[in-house]
Amino acid sequence: MRPFALERPTDLANACRISTGTGQGQTDAPMQFLAGGTTLLDLMKLDVLRPRIVIDLGGLAPHEPVSVGPDGLTLSAFAKMSKVAAHPTVLQHYPVLAQSLQLAASSQLRNMATLGGNVLQKTRCPYFRDPSWKACNKRVPGSGCTAITAFNRNHAILGIDAACISQYPGDFAVALIALDARVNLTGPRGSRSIAFADLHTAANGAPHLETTLRPGEIITAFHVPAGEWLRRSLYVKIRDRASYEFAIASAAVALNLEGDTVKEVRIGLGGMAYRPWRAREAEAYLTGKPLTQAAAESAASAALSGAKTHGHNDYKPALAGQTIVRALLEAQSLQLAPGEA
Amino acid sequence: MPNFTRRSVLTAGVAIAGASAQPLLAREQAPEKSVPVEGMTSGVKLNINGKAHALTLDSRTTLLDTLREHVHLTGTKKGCDQGQCGACTVLIDGERILSCLTLAATVQGKEIQTIEGLAGPGGKLHPMQQAFIDQDAFQCGYCTPGQILSAVACVAEGHAKTDDEIREYMSGNLCRCGAYPKIVAAIKQARGQVGEG
Numbered sequence: 001m002r003p004f005a006l007e008r009p010t011d012l013a014n015a016c017r018i019s020t021g022t023g024q025g026q027t028d029a030p031m032q033f034l035a036g037g038t039t040l041l042d043l044m045k046l047d048v049l050r051p052r053i054v055i056d057l058g059g060l061a062p063h064e065p066v067s068v069g070p071d072g073l074t075l076s077a078f079a080k081m082s083k084v085a086a087h088p089t090v091l092q093h094y095p096v097l098a099q100s101l102q103l104a105a106s107s108q109l110r111n112m113a114t115l116g117g118n119v120l121q122k123t124r125c126p127y128f129r130d131p132s133w134k135a136c137n138k139r140v141p142g143s144g145c146t147a148i149t150a151f152n153r154n155h156a157i158l159g160i161d162a163a164c165i166s167q168y169p170g171d172f173a174v175a176l177i178a179l180d181a182r183v184n185l186t187g188p189r190g191s192r193s194i195a196f197a198d199l200h201t202a203a204n205g206a207p208h209l210e211t212t213l214r215p216g217e218i219i220t221a222f223h224v225p226a227g228e229w230l231r232r233s234l235y236v237k238i239r240d241r242a243s244y245e246f247a248i249a250s251a252a253v254a255l256n257l258e259g260d261t262v263k264e265v266r267i268g269l270g271g272m273a274y275r276p277w278r279a280r281e282a283e284a285y286l287t288g289k290p291l292t293q294a295a296a297e298s299a300a301s302a303a304l305s306g307a308k309t310h311g312h313n314d315y316k317p318a319l320a321g322q323t324i325v326r327a328l329l330e331a332q333s334l335q336l337a338p339g340e341a
Numbered sequence: 342m343p344n345f346t347r348r349s350v351l352t353a354g355v356a357i358a359g360a361s362a363q364p365l366l367a368r369e370q371a372p373e374k375s376v377p378v379e380g381m382t383s384g385v386k387l388n389i390n391g392k393a394h395a396l397t398l399d400s401r402t403t404l405l406d407t408l409r410e411h412v413h414l415t416g417t418k419k420g421c422d423q424g425q426c427g428a429c430t431v432l433i434d435g436e437r438i439l440s441c442l443t444l445a446a447t448v449q450g451k452e453i454q455t456i457e458g459l460a461g462p463g464g465k466l467h468p469m470q471q472a473f474i475d476q477d478a479f480q481c482g483y484c485t486p487g488q489i490l491s492a493v494a495c496v497a498e499g500h501a502k503t504d505d506e507i508r509e510y511m512s513g514n515l516c517r518c519g520a521y522p523k524i525v526a527a528i529k530q531a532r533g534q535v536g537e538g
Contacts, residue, residue, distance in 0.1 A: 112442065
């Protein structure tokens with residue numbers, strides 16, 4: 001790990017004031033925020049991130065992890081994943097959120113990682129994580145992409161371009177994007193709120209730019225709107241081992257049924273896309289139709305119509321399609337508590 | 342007769358190897374001078390197993406390296422050093438975390454518990470330690486301190502009710518000897534004897 005100065009602000013205003021060097025969404029900015037540290041310190045040890053100044057957000061005044069209101073849920077970005085995953089309201093009324101957190105990482109990592117840090121976690125692409133590979137456009141802009149022609153079994157099939165086929169690894173973000181969450185930000189120039197879908201940028205030939213965060217901006221909270229679809233919501237995560245592993249395909253589904261007809265459906269996809277992915281084509285296909293196996297399969301095909309594979313990940317469209325179908329049909333067959341039907 | 346322990350021999354061996362390798366390393370690293378950064382070293386106060394420690398540490402120092410290299414509590418093990426194996430698990434304010442991905446300076450004012458702080462007064466083993474011995478829940482023993490601390494927290498969290506739940510909530514601690522079935526047995530033995538949250 002390279003030397004750095006550690007700043008430990010005790011309030012948000014001060015953290016924003018000293019943080020203008022965090023850059024405009026680029027991967028390797030000279031100043032980095034430290035939340036849980038589970039991504040940042042790992043990548044600093046690997047020499048992928050080389051900040052000169054690290055701003056520890058752990059000293060900020062504690063925030064209420066979860067606030068429940070009539071219009072939805074507000075989650076502190078500084079809350080630990082384990083705390084939110086175990087919160088009674090989240091467990092009971094926002095099952096897809098709770099499951100996306102419970103099925104991520106390990107107990108230790110969930111006790112460390114914050115929600116804000118979690119959504120900003122970096123890709124697990126081995127060519128990004130190892131600087132001895134010269135070509136990685138995300139790490140060294142313009143250097144090329146090793147993964148496109150190398151071992152790319154767990155690389156993305158949606159949202160990729162010729163510059164980068166890396167995969168967004170998170171679970172929680174997949175639920176957030178399905179649920180139309182918003183993100184509250186505070187920075188040196190004040191506070192603002194953006195759609196979660198606008199937080200992560202598309203590859204766009206410039207994969208080293210990962211977010212729309214402005215210099216010094218800190219994610220302070222997530223707002224998840226309440227909705228009929230939440231009662232019938234779940235997160236299906238497919239992975240190489242039963243626990244403590246990143247997804248090779250995942251789906252967050254929230255479903256509002258009228259009889260067997262789909263009134264509203266929200267579908268987020270993980271383990272297959274460049275960034276947290278919303279399957280709007282599949283949602284549009286299903287809305288107003290009876291939810292049958294055949295309809296779910298057609299919706300999955302619509303979601304994956306733009307999929308592009310690179311050899312080792314040729315298996316992914318089939319697995320991804322089955323994951324979407326399974327999540328939809330499992331959501332349909334959920335037995336709702338009395339009075340919730 | 343000098344009192345040789347395995348550790349004193351190992352430490353001496355490392356010192357000798359380090360001395361002979363130094364000129365070569367110094368030559369190779371000479372061109373790449375690291376530019377000093379302001380505020381690199383600072384005073385850090387830690388509460389470890391109920392005892393206060395005042396240390397001067399480089400900002401980069403992880404809690405794991407602090408425990409092993411500065412406080413000489415070597416029960417906490419370095420496995421992958423990347424947050425993937427769980428060997429470095431310690432408890433912070435009673436919650437299990439990975440000391441390899443935690444900067445020492447960020448856990449000041451908190452209660453840090455390591456495997457050395459688990460036994461009772463007079464060295465009486467914690468029920469979880471005794472259970473690991475009774476159930477033969479290890480072979481090489483390298484992951485064991487992390488397994489035991491993680492297991493103590495797993496029971497305290499209320500996540501040790503069934504075998505499946507134990508496996509799920511202990512999945513952050515890898516055991517390459519494959520002692521998993523006996524680790525589950527040890528946790529089941531101890532869960533009735535230790536506090537549940």
